[in-house]
Amino acid sequence: MITSEKLSYFLRRFDRLSNYYRYNPFTRWVGASELGVMRDLLPPPAQHGETSALDFGCGTGRITKLLLKAGYCVTGYDLSPGMVKQARAAIGERKDVRFTSDPEAASGPWALIVALGVLDYYPDSVALWREWRQLIQTGGTLLVTAPNVHSPLAWIYTMLSRFTCQAYAVTFENLAASAWMAGFTPFDVRFAFPRRWWGHTVVMALRAD
Numbered sequence: 001m002i003t004s005e006k007l008s009y010f011l012r013r014f015d016r017l018s019n020y021y022r023y024n025p026f027t028r029w030v031g032a033s034e035l036g037v038m039r040d041l042l043p044p045p046a047q048h049g050e051t052s053a054l055d056f057g058c059g060t061g062r063i064t065k066l067l068l069k070a071g072y073c074v075t076g077y078d079l080s081p082g083m084v085k086q087a088r089a090a091i092g093e094r095k096d097v098r099f100t101s102d103p104e105a106a107s108g109p110w111a112l113i114v115a116l117g118v119l120d121y122y123p124d125s126v127a128l129w130r131e132w133r134q135l136i137q138t139g140g141t142l143l144v145t146a147p148n149v150h151s152p153l154a155w156i157y158t159m160l161s162r163f164t165c166q167a168y169a170v171t172f173e174n175l176a177a178s179a180w181m182a183g184f185t186p187f188d189v190r191f192a193f194p195r196r197w198w199g200h201t202v203v204m205a206l207r208a209d
């Protein structure tokens with residue numbers, strides 16, 4: 001279970017970061033590479049402009065933009081109201097997008113869930129995987145990222161993250177084990193920044209069983 005103490009800790013941390021999150025150069029460089037890999041893994045929507053997707057932990061809306069461009073109808077959900085405010089300001093009013101901090105509004109079932117840079121903060125991610133399994137349709141696709149334990153760049157990132165919000169690196173095997181326990185089957189694994197096994201980020205695509 002993700003305790004309410006933990007969630008309010010994240011809320012405080014990310015609210016504080018929200019005003020300048022998108023200007024962080026490290027986030028931008030790594031993010032550009034991650035978004036490229038995500039773009040390659042993104043399934044096309046079953047119905048353009050109608051199939052709904054959840055951007056879980058949407059932050060300032062980087063992935064939301066990508067999902068809208070691909071033709072999804074998107075809900076961006078983040079527990080930090082500050083992040084949600086920034087995402088709204090960045091994307092503006094559109095009928096195919098809404099942003100929320102309300103977990104009720106994020107309840108699915110979703111055909112696609114994308115969580116970029118969320119697992120980073122969960123050394124024990126079992127509860128998060130269970131939550132995603134409850135939110136997604138059977139047969140739906142989940143795309144997630146996490147810092148790669150085999151990457152020296154990810155070690156630097158996790159070391160520096162203590163000044164913002166502590167992040168943890170993982171192995172692909174660890175991620176896959178948690179995913180299987182929650183009812184997901186991984187079907188693709190890639191790396192970003194750079195696109196090598198020692199790249200900063202593991203990007204995993206999974207199907208909900």
Ligand SMILES: C[S@@+](CC[C@H](N)C(=O)[O-])C[C@H]1O[C@@H](n2cnc3c(N)ncnc32)[C@H](O)[C@@H]1O
Pocket residue numbers: 002010011014056057058059060061062063077078079080083115116117118121
């Ligand atoms: C590093 S930011 C990534 C933001 C965005 N996905 C991006 O890549 O730019 C992680 C975000 O996940 C959110 N988050 C973490 N745990 C969450 C949870 N359990 N529910 C909703 N949002 C969460 C945080 O508030 C934060 O805004």
